[in-house]
Amino acid sequence: MPLEQRSDVDQAGLLGRVVAGDRRAAEALTDMIAPRILRFAARMLGDLTEAEDVTQEAMLRLWRMAPDWQDGAAQPSTWVFRVATNLCTDRLRRRKPMVNELPDLPDTAQSQHAQMMQAARAKALENALAHLPERQRQAVILRHLEGLTNPEIAAIMMLGVEAVESLTARGKRNLSAILAGERDALGYDDDQ
Structure with missing residues (x-):
């Protein structure tokens, strides 16, 4: 079994051999520790290039x-993980702005598609209203587009409130029937 894959390898001993100039010990310790640090840093940072930088620095x-390693201290891999953790934390903190960000505000400007859909709906409604009998059209416009109450409409049309309610209800049913074939084209679901 290669040296770098053995679980019983004395990492501190390898580190001592590195200090003494043993190139094979340095390669073995690097092969043992660096791939794990790279995987850890890549997961922490979500960026392989940054993870490679962290691994190299650690x-x-x-x-x-x-040269200052003390026997009995943690394994070198444990120490390197701690260093890598700190390096990752520093990088993640630098990514965050130093001032409080403003919360994302909803975009009040309509998209081009939404504007076109709204214009198409308005045009379709205008065309459908034109096909209603005049009094139904008048009642529907006053109630649903102008927002007047039934008593206000009754006064304008010189009718009773019940007559306004009837005209408005029939007008809405007729509009639904006229627009039924255009629901999909206008972006309406069946439940709208």
């Missing part, structure tokens, strides 16, 4: 501190 720090 391993460089290990090599720099190797």
Whole structure:
């Protein structure tokens, strides 16, 4: 079994050999630790390039501190994971703006598609209204487009409130029948 794949490898001993100039020990320790750090950093940062930078920096720090390594301390891989964690945290903090961001506000401007759909709906309604009998058209416009109450409409049309309610109800049914074939084209679901 290759040295870097054995679980019983004394990482601190390898690090000591690195300090003594053993190139194979440095390669073995790198092969043992760096791929795990890279996977960890890539998951933390969501960016492989940044993860590679973190891995390289963490391993460089290990090599720099190797002469001062104390036996009995944590495994070198544990120490490198801690360093990588701190490096990732620093990078993630730098990504965040230093000032509080404003919350996302809803876009009040309509998209081009929404504007076109609204214009098509208005045109279809205008055409359908033109096909209603005059009094139904008048009652529907006053009630649903102008927002007047039934008593106000009754006064304008010189009718009783019940007559206005009847005209409005028949006008809405007729509009629905006229527009029924255009529901899909106007972007209306059956339940709207």
